[in-house]
Amino acid sequence: MKLSIPGIAASVALIFAGSVYAQMAPPEAKTPAASSGGKMIEQEHKAAMERCKPLKGNAQDICKAEANGRKKVAQAEDKLAKKNTPENQRELEEAKAKAQYDVENQRCGEQKGESKDACQKQAKATRDRALAQAKSQAKSEKPGGPTSQAPKY
Numbered sequence: 001m002k003l004s005i006p007g008i009a010a011s012v013a014l015i016f017a018g019s020v021y022a023q024m025a026p027p028e029a030k031t032p033a034a035s036s037g038g039k040m041i042e043q044e045h046k047a048a049m050e051r052c053k054p055l056k057g058n059a060q061d062i063c064k065a066e067a068n069g070r071k072k073v074a075q076a077e078d079k080l081a082k083k084n085t086p087e088n089q090r091e092l093e094e095a096k097a098k099a100q101y102d103v104e105n106q107r108c109g110e111q112k113g114e115s116k117d118a119c120q121k122q123a124k125a126t127r128d129r130a131l132a133q134a135k136s137q138a139k140s141e142k143p144g145g146p147t148s149q150a151p152k153y
Contacts, residue, residue: 037078038075038078041071041074041075041078042071044070044071044074045067045068045070045071048063048066048067048070048071049064049067051063051067052064052067058106058109058110061106061109062103062106062107065099065102065103065105065106066099066103068099068102069095069098069099069100069102069103070099072095072098072099073092073095073096073099075095076088076091076092076094076095076096077092079091079092080092086137086138087138089137089138090134090135090137090138093130093133093134093137094130094131094134096130097126097127097130097131097134098127098131100126100127100130101123101124101126101127104119104122104123104126105120105123107119108120108123
């Protein structure tokens, strides 16, 4: 059997390509968080809540709000990773906005009087803007929306 250099090179390339293809896995199976989904999120949330226990007063409330926010965002990210839809994208953006609001609102608790009221109003305004933006993006991404219409001839 006579082997030529181009034939050997082609054989090596095919073998290499086959081994690379066999090692590839779907993106969601590559990360432990995605493969175990909710279990990993729950474990991380429980650990975060444990770190909040030694804190006292408003610092503990802020810590818990941050932990709960991270959990909700992680759940929304997990859902989006499983099925990338405009609805799931909107839910992720809403979860981020609500989590940020909860933390900011807890931080306002450290203040008193008018400064506390102003802080809470600012936190609500920021949340409302983010929620409105998430809803407007979801509307523009829906089938039949402005971005998906076919040109008329």
